Amino acid sequence: MKHLTKTVVLVLAIAVVLTGCKQPTQLINDVKAAIETVTTAGADKYAAEELKAINDDLTKALDEVAAQDKKFFKKFGPAKEMLAAVQTKVTELTAALPAKIEAAKNAAIQLQGEAQTALTETAELLKKAPKGKGTAKDLEALQADLTGAEALFTEIQTALDAKDYIGAADKAKTVKDRVAAIAEQVNAAIAKVKK
Amino acid sequence: MKLSKISGVCLLGLLFGNACNTPPVPPEAARAQTLEQDLWRTGGSLFAPGEYEGFKSGLKAADERIRAEEAKFGWFRDYEAVRAELTRLVAQGEDLLRRIKDEKASRERTFSVSADSLAARIDSLIQITQYFNENEDIRKNVSQAQIKLAEARMLVAKENYDLAARIAGEGGVFLDRAEAASVKILDRYLDQGQLQKWRRWATEAVEESRQKSSVVFLVNKVERKLVVYKNGEIKARFDIGLGKYGLSDKLYSGDEATPEGRYKIVSKIPASKFYKALLIDYPNESDRQAFAEARKKGLVPARAGVGGDIEIHGGGKDSLTRGCVGLDNKNMDDVYEWARVGTTVTIVGAIAVENTILAEIRKFKDNA
Numbered sequence: 029m030k031h032l033t034k035t036v037v038l039v040l041a042i043a044v045v046l047t048g049c050k051q052p053t054q055l056i057n058d059v060k061a062a063i064e065t066v067t068t069a070g071a072d073k074y075a076a077e078e079l080k081a082i083n084d085d086l087t088k089a090l091d092e093v094a095a096q097d098k099k100f101f102k103k104f105g106p107a108k109e110m111l112a113a114v115q116t117k118v119t120e121l122t123a124a125l126p127a128k129i130e131a132a133k134n135a136a137i138q139l140q141g142e143a144q145t146a147l148t149e150t151a152e153l154l155k156k157a158p159k160g161k162g163t164a165k166d167l168e169a170l171q172a173d174l175t176g177a178e179a180l181f182t183e184i185q186t187a188l189d190a191k192d193y194i195g196a197a198d199k200a201k202t203v204k205d206r207v208a209a210i211a212e213q214v215n216a217a218i219a220k221v222k223k
Numbered sequence: 224m225k226l227s228k229i230s231g232v233c234l235l236g237l238l239f240g241n242a243c244n245t246p247p248v249p250p251e252a253a254r255a256q257t258l259e260q261d262l263w264r265t266g267g268s269l270f271a272p273g274e275y276e277g278f279k280s281g282l283k284a285a286d287e288r289i290r291a292e293e294a295k296f297g298w299f300r301d302y303e304a305v306r307a308e309l310t311r312l313v314a315q316g317e318d319l320l321r322r323i324k325d326e327k328a329s330r331e332r333t334f335s336v337s338a339d340s341l342a343a344r345i346d347s348l349i350q351i352t353q354y355f356n357e358n359e360d361i362r363k364n365v366s367q368a369q370i371k372l373a374e375a376r377m378l379v380a381k382e383n384y385d386l387a388a389r390i391a392g393e394g395g396v397f398l399d400r401a402e403a404a405s406v407k408i409l410d411r412y413l414d415q416g417q418l419q420k421w422r423r424w425a426t427e428a429v430e431e432s433r434q435k436s437s438v439v440f441l442v443n444k445v446e447r448k449l450v451v452y453k454n455g456e457i458k459a460r461f462d463i464g465l466g467k468y469g470l471s472d473k474l475y476s477g478d479e480a481t482p483e484g485r486y487k488i489v490s491k492i493p494a495s496k497f498y499k500a501l502l503i504d505y506p507n508e509s510d511r512q513a514f515a516e517a518r519k520k521g522l523v524p525a526r527a528g529v530g531g532d533i534e535i536h537g538g539g540k541d542s543l544t545r546g547c548v549g550l551d552n553k554n555m556d557d558v559y560e561w562a563r564v565g566t567t568v569t570i571v572g573a574i575a576v577e578n579t580i581l582a583e584i585r586k587f588k589d590n591a
Contacts, residue, residue, distance in 0.1 A: 080263055091283060095290060164543035165356055168467065172359045176366025202373040206366065 051093060052104055055111045059086060062118040071121060073194060074128045078121050085114045132193040139200035140184045146207040147181060150174055153214050158221050166217045170210055177206045245297035248289055251309035255282050258316035262323070266382060270323045278319060281312045330384040334375070337391055341372050344398045347583055348405065354447060356467045356543060357408045364401035368394040402587035408470060409584045412445055412573050421571035424485055428569040429455050438561050440535070442548055444470055444481060445573040445581065449535070449548065451561050459557060464540040464549040470572070473505065475514060475523045476530030479545050481570065484509055486533075488566045491559065498537025498552045499559045503568050505533040535568065 063082060071079040089110035096102045151174060157167050181203055187196035259282055267275030288305040348365045352358035371394030378387035411417050425441055432439040433455025441450045444465060451459040466479040473482035482505045490502040506514065506529045514529040535548045537555035548570075550558060573581065 087283070091286060095287060165464065168356065168543060169352055169358060169362050172362035173366040175359075176363040177370060179363070180367055180370050198374055198377050202370045202377065205373060206370045210366075 050104070051097060052108050052111060055108060055115070056090065056093065059089075059111055059115050059118065062115065062122065066118055066122045066125060069122070069125055070129050070191075071125055074132055075121055075125060078117075078124075082114060082117050082121065085110065085117065089114055129193065132197070133188070133191075136184075136188060136193040136196035136200060139197050139204060140188065143181060143184065143200045143204040143207065146204050146211065147174070147178055150207050150211040150214060153211060153218075157214055157218050163217045163221050166220075167214070170214050170217065173210050173213075174207065177203055177210065246300055246302050248293070249302050249306040249309055251306060251313050252285065252289060254313050255285065255309055255316060258313060258320065262316060262320055265320060265323050266327070267319065267323060270326050271319060274319050278312065278316050281308075281315070285309050285312060327382060327384075331379060334379050334384060334387055334391070337388070338372060338376060338379075341368065341391060341394055341398065344402070345369060345372070348398065348401050351405055351583055354445070355408065355470045356465065357470060360404040361401045364397040364404065368397035368401065370394075371397065405584055406588050409445075409581065410588075412470075412581055413585060413588070418573060421483070422574055424569050425571055425574050428452065428485070428567055431567060432456075438563065438566055440558070440562070440566060440568045442535075442568065442570040443572075443574055444483070444570065446575075447540075449550065449558065451558070453561075459561070461550055461554040461558060462540045464544060466544040466546045469544070469546070472572070473510070473530065473533070473546055474517050475527040477524075477527055477545075478530070481544075481546050481548065482506070482510060482533055483570050483572055486568045486570065488535075488562050488564055488568060491562060491564060492534070492536075493559075495534070495536055497534075497547075497549070499555050500534040500536035501559065501562050501566075501568075502532070502534050505531060535562075 063079075063086065067079060089107055092107040092110055093104065096104050096107060154167060154171055154174065157163065159167055180199070184196050184200045184203065187193075187199055259279060262275055262278060267278070285305055285308050288308070289302070292300045292302055292305065345365055345368055348361055352361055352365075371390050375387040375391040375394065378384075378390060428439045428441050429452055431437065432452040436454050438458075439452045441452060442448070442463065443450070447463050447465070449461045449463045450457055451461075465481045468479045469481045471478065471480035473480040484505075484507060486503040486505060486507060488501045489504045492500040492502060511529060514523065517523050530546070533547055535550065535555075535558060536544075537552040538549055540549055540551050540554075575581075
């Protein structure tokens with residue numbers, strides 16, 4: 029009986045030691061897959077700094093795994109803790125990413141709206157502008173300028189549809205700025221008549 | 224016994240003393256880590272992916288060696304080799320960082336040259352559109368090019384050079400279209416046969432003024448000038464405005480083009496809708512003939528006639544006429560004074576081959 033107890037304890041001890049010596053392969057794979065998922069979801073665009081930190085932490089954790097793997101008495105505990113910390117960060121980023129993307133989307137939509145408003149207001153301004161002698165030529169040219177800006181307005185929606193919110197925001201801003209410059213010239217033409 | 228105690232204390236002292244003297248991790252390690260961050264932020268993975276990865280591998284290897292040293296008992300730690308490796312790595316990283324910055328500066332300069340070229344083309348086209356009114360296509364395309372250029376500049380500020388170059392390229396396409404539209408409108412102004420005909424008309428008008436000691440008006444459409452000749456000499460020059468399609472030769476009613484040819488003033492109107500006006504005898508025989516030929520060729524809308532009521536009038540040179548020649552009222556007063564019923568009015572497209580607009584158009588044509 030005493031002999032059997034000793035054998036069981038020994039087997040258990042070996043099992044514990046062997047389990048402790050195993051690389052945390054599953055955990056590594058899970059963390060890598062989670063990083064891949066969050067990257068594909070847009071973290072590389074909308075949370076580049078956070079993603080970089082996570083990748084750096086993963087590298088450190090993998091280095092620790094590799095270092096322990098070379099040792100006779102392997103101790104993967106700290107590496108597992110590091111991987112778990114990375115996993116937590118990925119989970120946090122995964123949770124935060126939709127809000128970041130949504131914020132970028134909203135910012136782009138807001139700018140698109142502002143560009144649309146500017147286009148509508150400037151078109152109205154052009155309609156109402158006195159096309160008398162002295163301004164008709166300028167106003168015709170400005171109308172053509174506005175038509176050009178309007179033609180590029182569709183590119184904003186194309187970028188939004190492609191979920192390129194940063195690109196959409198850039199496009200919306202440039203259209204809005206261009207229309208603002210045209211409106212300024214329309215006002216100058218109107219002021220010329222009023223003089 | 225006492226001796227063994229003393230030995231023990233000495234041994235402990237030695238042990239702790241040595242522990243305190245354990246060599247520290249070389250400061251280059253922290254510098255290399257910072258460099259890695261800097262390289263990433265500067266775009267190492269984009270601008271020098273191979274070298275950046277090489278740096279990272281070197282850093283990883285150095286890190287492993289540091290940890291290997293740290294795993295040793297204090298007495299046995301020796302960071303000299305890894306320190307040398309880190310020093311080399313830091314130098315390599317700093318060099319890479321400098322080269323990436325140089326590369327970015329170079330790409331910014333390249334973009335800047337291309338952006339300046341686009342901006343110059345935009346300015347040139349806008350300047351041209353000040354001279355004539357058939358500019359809907361030109362301005363529309365130029366406006367789009369301006370937006371593309373602004374977007375490209377924004378991307379360069381974000382160091383996205385490849386996309387910036389692509390967007391600037393799209394801007395260039397719009398400018399190509401605008402230049403092609405300009406060439407289309409003004410191509411006949413570069414035609415030597417056409418220019419010779421206009422020059423002959425102008426010469427004959429001046430000659431008539433000299434021979435008959437009379438007043439002659441010479442209207443140059445591309446230069447936007449009305450020149451008053453008397454006794455063959457220039458007496459006055461006035462800026463003029465034309466219609467929306469003023470640079471085209473009038474063919475039919477409603478085309479908003481200004482006719483080219485040799486005309487006479489048939490009526491002086493002291494109180495016109497546009498201040499004062501001088502009615503010319505458009506259409507003359509030559510115009511009627513051109514209209515009939517165009518109609519045969521199907522170039523004239525079914526209900527359109529040859530048109531008429533072409534005047535030199537006031538109301539402002541910046542106005543858009545429907546084919547007439549417009550002047551500022553102050554200048555119209557002078558022109559009205561020079562004019563008599565029967566005064567010759569010769570309207571030409573251009574006389575000089577080398578003028579600003581035509582030089583630009585020739586450039587566009589050469590670029591195409």
